Amino acid sequence: MLAKNAFYAQSGGVTAVINASACGVIEAARAHTDKIANVYAGRNGIIGALTEDLIDTSQESSEAIAALKHTPSGGFGSCRFKLKSLEDNQREYERLIEVFKAHDIGYFFYNGGGDSADTCFKVSQLSEKMGFPVQAIHVPKTVDNDLPITDNCPGFGSVAKYIAVSTLEASFDVRSMAATSTKIFVIEVMGRHAGWIAAAGLLTEDEGIPVVGLFPEVAFDKDKFLTAVEDKVTQYGYCTIVVSEGCHWPDGTFLAEQGTRDSFGHAQLGGAAPVVAGLIKDALGHKFHWAVADYLQRSARHLASATDVDQAYALGRAAVEKALEGKNAIMPTVVRTANNPYAWEIGEAALSEVANVEKKMPMDFISADGFGITEQCKTYLYPLIQGETYPPYKANGMPDYVTLKLAGVPRKLAGFEI
Amino acid sequence: MLAKNAFYAQSGGVTAVINASACGVIEAARAHTDKIANVYAGRNGIIGALTEDLIDTSQESSEAIAALKHTPSGGFGSCRFKLKSLEDNQREYERLIEVFKAHDIGYFFYNGGGDSADTCFKVSQLSEKMGFPVQAIHVPKTVDNDLPITDNCPGFGSVAKYIAVSTLEASFDVRSMAATSTKIFVIEVMGRHAGWIAAAGLLTEDEGIPVVGLFPEVAFDKDKFLTAVEDKVTQYGYCTIVVSEGCHWPDGTFLAEQGTRDSFGHAQLGGAAPVVAGLIKDALGHKFHWAVADYLQRSARHLASATDVDQAYALGRAAVEKALEGKNAIMPTVVRTANNPYAWEIGEAALSEVANVEKKMPMDFISADGFGITEQCKTYLYPLIQGETYPPYKANGMPDYVTLKLAGVPRKLAGFEI
Numbered sequence: 102m103l104a105k106n107a108f109y110a111q112s113g114g115v116t117a118v119i120n121a122s123a124c125g126v127i128e129a130a131r132a133h134t135d136k137i138a139n140v141y142a143g144r145n146g147i148i149g150a151l152t153e154d155l156i157d158t159s160q161e162s163s164e165a166i167a168a169l170k171h172t173p174s175g176g177f178g179s180c181r182f183k184l185k186s187l188e189d190n191q192r193e194y195e196r197l198i199e200v201f202k203a204h205d206i207g208y209f210f211y212n213g214g215g216d217s218a219d220t221c222f223k224v225s226q227l228s229e230k231m232g233f234p235v236q237a238i239h240v241p242k243t244v245d246n247d248l249p250i251t252d253n254c255p256g257f258g259s260v261a262k263y264i265a266v267s268t269l270e271a272s273f274d275v276r277s278m279a280a281t282s283t284k285i286f287v288i289e290v291m292g293r294h295a296g297w298i299a300a301a302g303l304l305t306e307d308e309g310i311p312v313v314g315l316f317p318e319v320a321f322d323k324d325k326f327l328t329a330v331e332d333k334v335t336q337y338g339y340c341t342i343v344v345s346e347g348c349h350w351p352d353g354t355f356l357a358e359q360g361t362r363d364s365f366g367h368a369q370l371g372g373a374a375p376v377v378a379g380l381i382k383d384a385l386g387h388k389f390h391w392a393v394a395d396y397l398q399r400s401a402r403h404l405a406s407a408t409d410v411d412q413a414y415a416l417g418r419a420a421v422e423k424a425l426e427g428k429n430a431i432m433p434t435v436v437r438t439a440n441n442p443y444a445w446e447i448g449e450a451a452l453s454e455v456a457n458v459e460k461k462m463p464m465d466f467i468s469a470d471g472f473g474i475t476e477q478c479k480t481y482l483y484p485l486i487q488g489e490t491y492p493p494y495k496a497n498g499m500p501d502y503v504t505l506k507l508a509g510v511p512r513k514l515a516g517f518e519i
Numbered sequence: 520m521l522a523k524n525a526f527y528a529q530s531g532g533v534t535a536v537i538n539a540s541a542c543g544v545i546e547a548a549r550a551h552t553d554k555i556a557n558v559y560a561g562r563n564g565i566i567g568a569l570t571e572d573l574i575d576t577s578q579e580s581s582e583a584i585a586a587l588k589h590t591p592s593g594g595f596g597s598c599r600f601k602l603k604s605l606e607d608n609q610r611e612y613e614r615l616i617e618v619f620k621a622h623d624i625g626y627f628f629y630n631g632g633g634d635s636a637d638t639c640f641k642v643s644q645l646s647e648k649m650g651f652p653v654q655a656i657h658v659p660k661t662v663d664n665d666l667p668i669t670d671n672c673p674g675f676g677s678v679a680k681y682i683a684v685s686t687l688e689a690s691f692d693v694r695s696m697a698a699t700s701t702k703i704f705v706i707e708v709m710g711r712h713a714g715w716i717a718a719a720g721l722l723t724e725d726e727g728i729p730v731v732g733l734f735p736e737v738a739f740d741k742d743k744f745l746t747a748v749e750d751k752v753t754q755y756g757y758c759t760i761v762v763s764e765g766c767h768w769p770d771g772t773f774l775a776e777q778g779t780r781d782s783f784g785h786a787q788l789g790g791a792a793p794v795v796a797g798l799i800k801d802a803l804g805h806k807f808h809w810a811v812a813d814y815l816q817r818s819a820r821h822l823a824s825a826t827d828v829d830q831a832y833a834l835g836r837a838a839v840e841k842a843l844e845g846k847n848a849i850m851p852t853v854v855r856t857a858n859n860p861y862a863w864e865i866g867e868a869a870l871s872e873v874a875n876v877e878k879k880m881p882m883d884f885i886s887a888d889g890f891g892i893t894e895q896c897k898t899y900l901y902p903l904i905q906g907e908t909y910p911p912y913k914a915n916g917m918p919d920y921v922t923l924k925l926a927g928v929p930r931k932l933a934g935f936e937i
Binding site: 115 | 814901
């Protein structure tokens with residue numbers, strides 16, 4: 102068998118550990134140059150494939166590739182670009198195959214969430230039909246933790262650790278101040294459709310923190326919420342609230358949609374956190390502080406979960422190894438074999454069973470009152486935040502993150518309009 | 520000389536390292552039981568002294584006291600409570616002395632910012648007058664970095680490191696996404712009156728990040744700002760903005776005061792970050808994300824600066840040692856003796872020169888265009904964020920922060936109305 106090239110791309114919102122998967126893919130490929138001649142990465146994700154804008158990863162030193170393991174963000178650039186369905190836009194899929202053909206690409210490693218699993222599956226199908234079969238392997242990644250079959254999604258564990266630790270630290274702060282000052286702290290976390298990340302903030306309950314969670318799974322009940330908060334303030338002197346950005350009123354309107362206009366007539370910006378804080382202030386009168394973690398939470402490689410980094414890397418390696426075993430249209434997965442101590446191994450799922458399936462947080466992970474998490478949820482979450490693995494720091498005090506050279510591969514085809 | 524007791528209290532907004540100073544005070548006192556019988560801490564700061572609500576630190580194990588060094592927040596509780604001037608409220612100062620007398624307290628260690636330095640100074644003066652002289656030593660602490668004479672204030676270096684690293688990480692994230700998605704990231708940081716913390720975010724410029732700073736020292740010039748942002752987006756494809764909460768319009772109005780009302784008629788909540796992001800969106804049309812770090816930044820012991828922790832601890836120890844040398848009405852300080860590599864030693868300042876003096880960021884630390892920092896500023900800042908010192912973590916993945924027993928000292932006096 103002649104060695105073919107591999108194509109690797111990062112898709113969708115990036116994470117603290119997606120580069121660890123890239124590192125796993127490239128290091129595994131470099132260990133098999135008899136079968137994988139080179140890894141070309143898409144500049145800015147799948148757009149790089151469509152526009153034939155490929156990055157020659159062989160130009161990167163082994164040190165630079167190793168440093169990806171401790172560097173957050175998407176080292177090759179990512180994109181928010183969803184290929185339309187095969188029926189609506191066969192042209193784009195055909196273009197992908199043409200580019201793969203022109204660059205002798207026999208392996209397609211796509212590192213992303215649910216949408217990219219679907220794209221990956223279609224590339225596999227269409228390439229067969231077009232007589233240039235490409236082995237398409239999906240490498241899971243999403244802070245949303247919403248892919249099916251796999252125990253969890255790389256990226257989630259590190260966000261969970263960051264939110265659990267940050268919520269604890271800020272709660273200690275409020276506890277110190279509550280006698281005469283701030284009694285309410287609200288932290289807004291990611292999660293439009295699922296409360297996985299907010300649930301991680303609720304782990305602070307085990308550290309003695311009075312904490313109330315607001316999940317997208319539970320319609321916001323203002324009166325019940327205010328009662329829950331006041332109960333905590335009465336008992337503990339303060340209360341922490343972890344609110345998902347997707348928290349919504351019973352009619353489905355997000356709390357973050359304030360419905361007000363600024364002096365220019367534009368819809369008022371604002372997160373869910375200031376809205377929740379304002380409701381508490383108005384009804385209960387407590388002094389508050391609020392934070393919106395936004396990108397800080399998903400890029401915080403300085404506080405990654407070692408479990409998460411290990412799994413992200415292992416899944417990248419496994420993608421290559423499974424491709425070399427002849428596998429196609431699959432996604433390597435994490436299989437949990439024990440909770441305490443946590444044990445896991447690599448499994449695999451057919452992309453036909455992954456594409457377009459969204460894993461929700463089970464309702465038995467949320468406590469009966471809707472504001473907390475259950476023991477089942479804690480048993481699931483704790484292993485994912487275990488272990489610390491810090492990036493190296495430079496003498497000047499800044500982390501030593503790598504920026505790649507990103508040298509381009511000469512183009513062979515005519516241009517393509519997206 | 521008979522051993523006297525010491526009183527220690529935490530004042531104002533807490534930090535990631537104020538407990539390291541507490542650890543320094545208590546460990547140094549425990550090494551001199553011939554002179555300091557016991558350390559009583561004020562429950563919730565100076566309020567604990569006024570209400571005779573004292574904590575017996577001898578009930579805490581040496582392990583618990585050592586763990587304060589890696590635990591953020593105020594372990595004994597802090598407060599926002601400013602004693603009025605001696606003329607306006609001699610009663611409160613006299614009460615302090617009465618409580619000190621009742622509990623045989625000969626040393627007063629007050630851990631705070633400018634206001635508490637002033638209180639500390641007055642306690643020293645009044646105690647002499649009242650015939651029960653107490654040696655009053657101020658231990659500097661404030662994320663605002665606004666105390667004079669000392670090279671910097673414990674608490675600031677860790678916030679600076681957190682903001683520098685977080686800004687870098689989020690900027691890497693935006694850089695990954697900018698081709699098709701987010702091009703603007705705005706992070707709001709603390710600093711009502713001074714841009715010290717925002718300046719730390721600007722250190723990312725040396726890491727290749729296109730970053731624009733908005734400081735309280737420079738009135739917000741919307742057009743000039745939008746031009747600066749668009750220049751960065753044109754050149755780099757994205758732009759990061761670090762905005763101080765105290766950023767204000769030329770008329771002095773804070774950007775965070777939106778002047779709008781919600782449906783209940785209440786003034787609209789909102790930070791400076793969403794306002795800045797909205798201005799950019801309206802004028803330039805770029806997709807944005809914004810974060811408000813709030814308490815996360817000052818409580819982030821998980822990413823403390825080792826320099827900061829070392830200095831916080833050393834200043835706590837030095838306070839006790841200077842008291843034992845007979846010093847009174849002073850504040851131990853950090854004296855910088857070299858920049859690169861950074862070297863420092865402990866000095867001291869008379870409280871008469873510290874009280875009511877606010878150190879501003881020098882104008883030559885801000886670049887000519889008002890949106891950046893100068894080399895002088897970087898030379899000053901880098902040493903303060905150098906070194907990492909992580910808290911221990913438990914097997915479950917959470918940091919092993921200590922919560923003290925906080926056993927009370929039996930009261931000897933009648934109650935006191937504050």
